[in-house]
Amino acid sequence: MEGDGNNPLDKGSAPAVSPGATRRSKRAHEAILNAAAELIHERPYSDVCIEAIAARAGVGKQTIYRWWTSKAAVLMEACAAMVAREVPLPDNGSFVLDLRDYLQHICAFFENQLSRPAIAGLLAEAQCNAELARAFQDRLLMQRRTVLRTILERGVSRGELRPGVDLDVIMDMIHGALWYRTLLLKAPLDEAFIENIIAQVMAGSGTRPPGNAAPD
Amino acid sequence: MEGDGNNPLDKGSAPAVSPGATRRSKRAHEAILNAAAELIHERPYSDVCIEAIAARAGVGKQTIYRWWTSKAAVLMEACAAMVAREVPLPDNGSFVLDLRDYLQHICAFFENQLSRPAIAGLLAEAQCNAELARAFQDRLLMQRRTVLRTILERGVSRGELRPGVDLDVIMDMIHGALWYRTLLLKAPLDEAFIENIIAQVMAGSGTRPPGNAAPD
Amino acid sequence: MEGDGNNPLDKGSAPAVSPGATRRSKRAHEAILNAAAELIHERPYSDVCIEAIAARAGVGKQTIYRWWTSKAAVLMEACAAMVAREVPLPDNGSFVLDLRDYLQHICAFFENQLSRPAIAGLLAEAQCNAELARAFQDRLLMQRRTVLRTILERGVSRGELRPGVDLDVIMDMIHGALWYRTLLLKAPLDEAFIENIIAQVMAGSGTRPPGNAAPD
């Protein structure tokens, strides 16, 4: 966290500080992210304005504008902080078990629906803002893609998945189904749904013939 | 179209109509939808304000507020009008051909990316507005789901798809992959992608064993 | 009343009626004036809008615009109707008694302060609208000036007032004092005030030397 490197939406953390200058206030930084996280859980994305974040954080507006480019940048960092902790890489020795683990975990996150408005809001802004779009992919999507890809690759190397399969398309279909169900259909992501996805993946890409699922 | 019935985001088209009252102006109605469509193609969702729509349409603001509840309602109707015409039901006598037809058509619409910001904006607002969410599903998703379901069911009845398959999950995965790629990854929806989806669906749900890809 | 002639603020009462035409609705006319009078007693001049008058009178807006040029014209007619009845010409055989009668009567009207906002509002508009200014003078001031002039002239012809006096200035000072006190100072128009005016007029223009007030 803490501007953790080189996100273009942050403005960096005052490198090469001049003599006499106070450095970026850790207290203010955290207060702002916490305030943003609280507010996005209380009201619609469009009502989480910079002024409200500043007031909640007990901070001047300028302190926010000094370090972030927009409210989207603040919320992006706040969301990324939430997501970051939540993508463990399961390792149960079996592709199906790992995939189930992964899906359960990620569905639990979506079902905790508090973050949906934030994510949809960021998604919407990202359509018109290339920088934000890039940050969205890097900070909210990539970690999960990396984890899922690792699981899939382990499945291939263990011989549980057929080797010729296009992992990208499988990943798009798995993740896509989750996002589509949550944001678009607003349908629940329950156990049955998870099992159906697993079944579909195994039928399409598993090394066992699909016949066992439908004995013909 | 034209308030086509009972959308709660519209306010109805001249309800009851007292004696002598002037009825809703068709000219204004169309000008507003056209202006909204134009503007959403020109700038970010958040910058398409009611005042701009009214100005562009040569209409008083009140005329918009008289018939719609919010800018989202206007844009929803404008988007629905665009989508409405574009979902033909292909019938080529073969599941794969029909599915390819359908995917090519829908991908072409997405690639004609003009409507993406609008749709993402509506999607974001729908997270916090149940009425809007319902309208989003009914007017932007359902037509396509119906078409795809028909294609899938024909595949089953023709014996091209296994009968036990959960069509809903397949639909979520197909549509999900499209939306995910477009809005989230901003990756192109090209021919290769379409073929990969078809291959994956056939492998998972087709009656022919996937053996050709994995000769076993 | 009833457009009583040729006020340019009214638009006349359907002259030279064509065959089959319905003439001006007496019911609507009266309802409008009554509604205007009621409203001006209930709220500030600026809040007495045409729409409110129409709604109160149970009348379409167009019916008002058909017969009057503006809300000021409506209120002018309503005020004139109130004022018209209230300027009797006293005749007690003595200038002082007549003047006292007149002043008491007119002060009672002003003290019934309900009409002050209306009159001040019309006065304000009259500053920028010559037609309205003329109507204001003709319909709200002239009747009283005529009565007061008659009283003064009778005083002169009876030998109670000195003949050389400029009656216009006396009239301006008397009426001016009333208006100034009411609209500007918002001070009461009580008996003492009336007597002081009478004393001042008699001292300045009476044929008896003012010595009685200051025996010197």
Add this chain to the structure above:
Amino acid sequence: MEGDGNNPLDKGSAPAVSPGATRRSKRAHEAILNAAAELIHERPYSDVCIEAIAARAGVGKQTIYRWWTSKAAVLMEACAAMVAREVPLPDNGSFVLDLRDYLQHICAFFENQLSRPAIAGLLAEAQCNAELARAFQDRLLMQRRTVLRTILERGVSRGELRPGVDLDVIMDMIHGALWYRTLLLKAPLDEAFIENIIAQVMAGSGTRPPGNAAPD
């Protein structure tokens, strides 16, 4: 001027002032008053809207609403600023000369009729707004009343006016005649009118018998 203390129509000039706050902008304050003064000279009172003042002053609307309660409050301060400079206290050693001086001066102000619509507009609003009424009296009437009262009192102490006279009524009649002529009759305030008022005052309250004012 400049919010000179405690006018309730103003909202005070940066009350208390927390640490670090920016204080009221002198530039904006003056620009607003100037814009209001210009506009009221260009168009009817009712057309001098806040938006026009803000636009003319190159100022946000909120900056006006932050410091004044209404357009009337702005115009009141603008008018008061105009009036303030223009009430010198004459001192020619003689009551008649002083009174003539005073009347000439005040009539010149009224004849410069640019301010009439503003003053009548404020007067009208003051009928329904106690705060505004009070401000009107304090800031537009009182200075003049004070000057005139001083002139009258000097007349009494010099023996030019009879001591028993009620100065308030004389003041009401003098000022009343001016306002009545200007706003109501829209008659000119010329030299003859001034002389007639003086004659009438001297006849009614002077220590010389009135006879000498006419022939002699």
Add this chain to the structure above:
DNA sequence: AACTAACCGAGACGGTACGTCTCGTCTTCGC
């Protein structure tokens, strides 16, 4: 009795201004 024009109620229309809200910037202090 049928015709017919103007009046009537209702209210939608293109507009202007309202007073409020939030934006992102700028200014001033105190630490």
Add this chain to the structure above:
DNA sequence: GCGAAGACGAGACGTACCGTCTCGGTTAGTT
């Protein structure tokens, strides 16, 4: 020089009325 406070120019919000315009429906007079 950072951080708080908050004034500033800007402009969209949703509402209230403006004055104009169309609607049917009603109401007198001719014909």
